[in-house]
Amino acid sequence: MIFVSVILFFFYFSAFGMAKMMYLLLYKRTKQTDSYWKSHIEKATQIDYHSPY
Amino acid sequence: MTIIKIRPMYILGISAFYHDSAAVLIKDGTIIVAVEEERFSRIKHDNAFPFKAIELCLKHAGITIKDIDSIAYYEKPLLKFERILQTFVETYPYALKPFLKAIPEWLSEKIKVEDVIKKKLQFKKKIYFIPHHLSHAAAGYFTSPYPSSTIVTIDGVGEYQTTAIWQAKNNEIKLLKSLDFPHSIGLLYSTFTAFLGFRVNEDEYKVMGLAAYGKPKYIDKIKKIIDIKSDGSFTLDMQYFSFRESFQMWNRKFEKIFGKPRSFVSLRMTKSEPFTQRHKDIAASIQYVTEQIYFKILTHAYEITREKNLCVSGGVGLNALANGKIYKNTSFQHVHIFGPAGDGGGAIGAALYTYLHILQQKTPKKAIQSLSLGTSYKDQDIEVLLRKEGLKYKRFINEKELLETTAKLLAENNLLGWFQGRMEFGPRALGNRSILANPKPAIMKAKMNKIKKRELYRPFACSILQEKVQDYFEIPNNTNNFPFMNFCFKVKKEKRMDLQAVVHKDNTCRMQTVDKNSNPRYYSLLKEFQKQTGLPALMNTSFNMNHEPIIETPQQAIEDFQKTNMNYLVIGSFVVKNNT
Numbered sequence: 001m002i003f004v005s006v007i008l009f010f011f012y013f014s015a016f017g018m019a020k021m022m023y024l025l026l027y028k029r030t031k032q033t034d035s036y037w038k039s040h041i042e043k044a045t046q047i048d049y050h051s052p053y
Numbered sequence: 054m055t056i057i058k059i060r061p062m063y064i065l066g067i068s069a070f071y072h073d074s075a076a077v078l079i080k081d082g083t084i085i086v087a088v089e090e091e092r093f094s095r096i097k098h099d100n101a102f103p104f105k106a107i108e109l110c111l112k113h114a115g116i117t118i119k120d121i122d123s124i125a126y127y128e129k130p131l132l133k134f135e136r137i138l139q140t141f142v143e144t145y146p147y148a149l150k151p152f153l154k155a156i157p158e159w160l161s162e163k164i165k166v167e168d169v170i171k172k173k174l175q176f177k178k179k180i181y182f183i184p185h186h187l188s189h190a191a192a193g194y195f196t197s198p199y200p201s202s203t204i205v206t207i208d209g210v211g212e213y214q215t216t217a218i219w220q221a222k223n224n225e226i227k228l229l230k231s232l233d234f235p236h237s238i239g240l241l242y243s244t245f246t247a248f249l250g251f252r253v254n255e256d257e258y259k260v261m262g263l264a265a266y267g268k269p270k271y272i273d274k275i276k277k278i279i280d281i282k283s284d285g286s287f288t289l290d291m292q293y294f295s296f297r298e299s300f301q302m303w304n305r306k307f308e309k310i311f312g313k314p315r316s317f318v319s320l321r322m323t324k325s326e327p328f329t330q331r332h333k334d335i336a337a338s339i340q341y342v343t344e345q346i347y348f349k350i351l352t353h354a355y356e357i358t359r360e361k362n363l364c365v366s367g368g369v370g371l372n373a374l375a376n377g378k379i380y381k382n383t384s385f386q387h388v389h390i391f392g393p394a395g396d397g398g399g400a401i402g403a404a405l406y407t408y409l410h411i412l413q414q415k416t417p418k419k420a421i422q423s424l425s426l427g428t429s430y431k432d433q434d435i436e437v438l439l440r441k442e443g444l445k446y447k448r449f450i451n452e453k454e455l456l457e458t459t460a461k462l463l464a465e466n467n468l469l470g471w472f473q474g475r476m477e478f479g480p481r482a483l484g485n486r487s488i489l490a491n492p493k494p495a496i497m498k499a500k501m502n503k504i505k506k507r508e509l510y511r512p513f514a515c516s517i518l519q520e521k522v523q524d525y526f527e528i529p530n531n532t533n534n535f536p537f538m539n540f541c542f543k544v545k546k547e548k549r550m551d552l553q554a555v556v557h558k559d560n561t562c563r564m565q566t567v568d569k570n571s572n573p574r575y576y577s578l579l580k581e582f583q584k585q586t587g588l589p590a591l592m593n594t595s596f597n598m599n600h601e602p603i604i605e606t607p608q609q610a611i612e613d614f615q616k617t618n619m620n621y622l623v624i625g626s627f628v629v630k631n632n633t
Contacts, residue, residue: 004157005153008152008153008156008157009149009153012141012145012146012149012152012153013146016141016142016145016146016152017145017146019142019145020142020143020145020146023142023143033282034282034283034284035282035284035286036232036236036280036282036286036287036288037218037230037231037232037284037286037353038230038231038232038233039229039230040228040229040230040231041229041230041357044227044228045228047184047187049181049182049183049407049411050179050180050181050182051129051131051182052126052129052130052131052132052166052167052182053129053131053132053135
């Protein structure tokens with residue numbers, strides 16, 4: 001358990017640190033808006049019901 | 054002539070790994086059994102994979118896993134895991150503790166749902182993964198009596214979605230609009246639930262009960278931490294919340310606005326900090342703001358669908374106080390809120406959606422009026438148990454006599470355990486695993502509280518004959534059907550003295566209408582009670598002790614009966630007197 005925690009600890013600070021940097025580079029701040037709804041009226045999402053993803 | 058026997062189609066619906074794990078079995082589109090894992094494991098809101106519930110479903114139908122045609126799972130686990138990883142990136146480097154806890158849990162079990170189903174259940178046919186909010190939407194719509202409907206799903210969070218508006222027609226459910234994590238009414242309400250010293254995902258209804266004692270003085274302050282648009286869409290200002298990166302829902306900035314949190318209530322209720330007026334005002338305020346957002350969302354949903362029928366599903370759909378005000382605050386004329394609106398009901402939604410939509414079976418959808426979908430026990434087995442326990446009992450062969458005696462005992466202000474027929478599915482006892490009492494004398498509330506060891510401020514619910522509900526409650530004229538106990542309505546002024554034990558501080562009561570077809574024995578009991586007392590209603594609370602799941606077996610009924618001051622137990626055809 002300690003071993004797993006140590007591995008996860010290093011993984012968190014390395015991989016997630018990198019991911020956070022990428023996230024900050026690509027992150028776009030939400031613009032002022034009249035509505036926060038995400039609309040699906042025009043374009044329906046295709047769902048693959050066999051996939052757990 | 055050869056007779057071709059057509060094999061029925063069985064679909065097993067499963068929900069697991071968040072809270073209220075459950076299994077449901079549908080046969081040719083009809084729900085034949087549905088049970089939650091907690092009733093067997095005896096862990097309230099158990100989130101473990103529901104092996105015991107599945108076993109019961111198969112046993113009930115007299116089939117094995119090989120007879121199941123498809124399994125429907127109530128969400129997409131990998132998509133949910135993606136959202137969790139994304140949250141860890143966004144909150145880096147502050148989420149180390151939740152990361153260390155969540156990742157092993159996910160990698161060892163939660164992510165492998167498909168493997169668990171294939172290997173542990175030894176299921177080799179098709180598995181369908183229905184998105185979380187679609188499962189909720191399906192549970193609402195496919196159990197409703199409406200051919201077409203607006204559906205609104207609101208909960209804490211599914212994969213990404215927290216709130217969604219749908220339109221349903223001819224077994225098609227179309228997503229129109231949605232809001233994503235972390236912007237969630239469920240999580241907002243849960244933050245205040247934790248802040249007031251209650252448990253998240255368990256005690257939200259206690260905040261609802263407490264709200265009646267306060268004044269909504271904190272509305273402006275709550276609106277500082279949430280931006281609400283006129284169409285009901287909203288965002289939480291995440292600088293005040295910490296549920297993404299820690300085990301605590303709120304942070305110091307939140308405390309600067311709302312003051313010190315109430316200390317956490319221990320399970321034994323020994324260390325609970327007393328409620329102050331501030332706590333009550335905060336509860337009233339969050340209830341008020343939740344209702345405001347709720348009605349704005351519903352109004353917006355109506356504007357884009359122009360559909361008079363509404364189905365609500367998801368955990369927030371269990372907010373009975375808000376539900377009772379839908380008719381007054383929106384343009385919807387018919388409202389269906391499925392009893393198990395939370396994650397347990399998601400298993401039903403996933404299974405029905407698979408059958409009716411994905412597999413496109415021609416069977417028309419069937420409205421559900423009764424949630425008596427669980428286990429039941431025969432009189433012979435109960436009698437053996439009563440003898441084994443050395444209890445003195447009287448058996449009534451004639452049902453009329455049993456009901457006359459039971460109604461008389463209730464009229465004499467006895468508290469009575471009522472164990473009949475099939476166990477209910479979902480969080481409410483609807484007259485099969487209930488503790489019943491006369492709703493008229495105010496003292497009955499205190500007596501019931503003594504047995505249930507509940508907080509004194511919390512109200513009790515009531516069951517009422519469907520045909521009499523208009524006489525007692527301020528409800529719309531066009532409906533009298535509220536079978537799942539998820540609406541609170543104001544009790545009419547002239548009737549409040551008749552229902553003193555169940556009328557809450559705000560003059561509302563969470564009630565359930567009972568009709569002859571959905572629960573004949575309970576209906577007949579209410580009729581008999583009305584004949585003897587003039588009152589067509591009974592106080593009805595779940596048959597369990599505080600912090601325990603509702604009882605499942607006669608053995609558990611007898612144990613709880615003996616542990617408490619309940620006066621009588623009516624179990625099957627037997628009446629047992631408590632001599633302790």
